[in-house]
Amino acid sequence: MHNRPIRLLAAPLLSLVVLVALAGPASASGESVGGCMAERFAEAVEAAHGDIEHAAHDEAVQKQLEKCFEAPSPILPETNEIIWGGGAFLVLFVLMVKKGYPAVQGAMEARADRIRADLDEADQAKLDAQSVKSDYEARLGDARTEASRMIDEARGDAEKVRADLIARAEADAAGIRERAAAESEAAKAQAIADLRSEVAAIALGAAERVVQSSLDADVHGNLIDAYIDEVAGANG
């Protein structure tokens, strides 16, 4: 099957070889003027039974010889060439209409259809890719929005936690401060009470030693307390 086109292409090459072999450029014809005159004069001599002198002076022969100078008109077509040329064109036209042209046209249309289908396919693939891309971008957008929302939410939560922690810390600190103050007040009161009783005891002991009297302890105590309160009120 693959050899058929090669065989077909060998045909014009073979015809070229035949053409060169049978009718090369050197085989151009066209009778020369001299050849024509010689041939016609020989015919005239033969017609005159070998009388060269008679043939040479015959006006009819001379006119025949002069015709050898007339070149054929190159513009007038030859009948055989019209027949072969017209026939060759007709045969080629029939071959082209029936076989050659439809085959080539069919091959071209098949290729055009194939390219068109490939382009349509490529367009469809492009549309699909664009659709996938749009979908992907939409999803990416959604993911970004979601992430942003989650970050905002987390930030809000963190802020809330921070505020709670601060509030709790502040409350704890206030509690601690209150407890510390209360403890401090209690310790202070305790210290004052301890100091008062210590001072009272010291003062009582000292007074007892100094005065050497048997004053009632309760009376002395009352006196001392009254003194201390007086002193405390004076100090502010």
Added chain:
Amino acid sequence: MNVLALDFPPVSHLFEWPAILFDGTIYAVNKTVLIYLFAVVATAAIFLAAGRRSAPLVPAGVQHIAESGVTFVEQSIVMETIGPEGRKFMPFLTTMFFFILFSNITEVIPGIQFPANSRMAVPITLALVVWVIYNFVGIRSQGLGGYLKNSLFPPGVPKALYLIVTPIELVSTFVVRPFSLAIRLWANMVAGHLLLVTFAVLTAALWGAMPPTAIAPFAMLILMTGFEILVSVLQAFIFTILTAVYIGGSMHPAH
């Protein structure tokens, strides 16, 4: 012909060829006929070989030649002159283009060196076929009356000018056109062949007498050979596009 000691062959020696087969009959086969047959074989072989191959994405070889030719005829000739409805003439115009091209290009093929269209047979035959076709298309498209009216009395021309225009159009459209078409192709190929022969003969003669002086005509011979390749293609294109123009003009008189 002897000019300045150069022996130039007579014109009959350049364009007339002896019969190879059927000598003396109207079926005589000579070199010109063989070139026509070569044009048929070459065109048919290229298109049949191209059509047999499966269509690859990128055409190559003969397929490329055939498809380029078809695309060229379609896009540069038919679509430019007739329009989409001219596609039905594609097989005819494609056949014509390749047949003329291969009949011309033998002018530069070594060993052949003769353009078959430098003989009047095919140019005049094809021109007459074209004449029949475009007149038939005109009558079929517009009717006989409409076609004659639009051809002889072109629309848009002041009525007074019809006195001049109508006889000119009559002669131009129905008489001169096929002959101008044929003679244009024939004369171009004759002139090209004469030029190549002139420089070839001059080169040969000077080479024999004074070899260095042969360089100039030999350079011209090479240059003209390249030019004749261009002329071969161009004349095939011109003949085909004029055919399409005439057919298009018959189908669309307004344009």
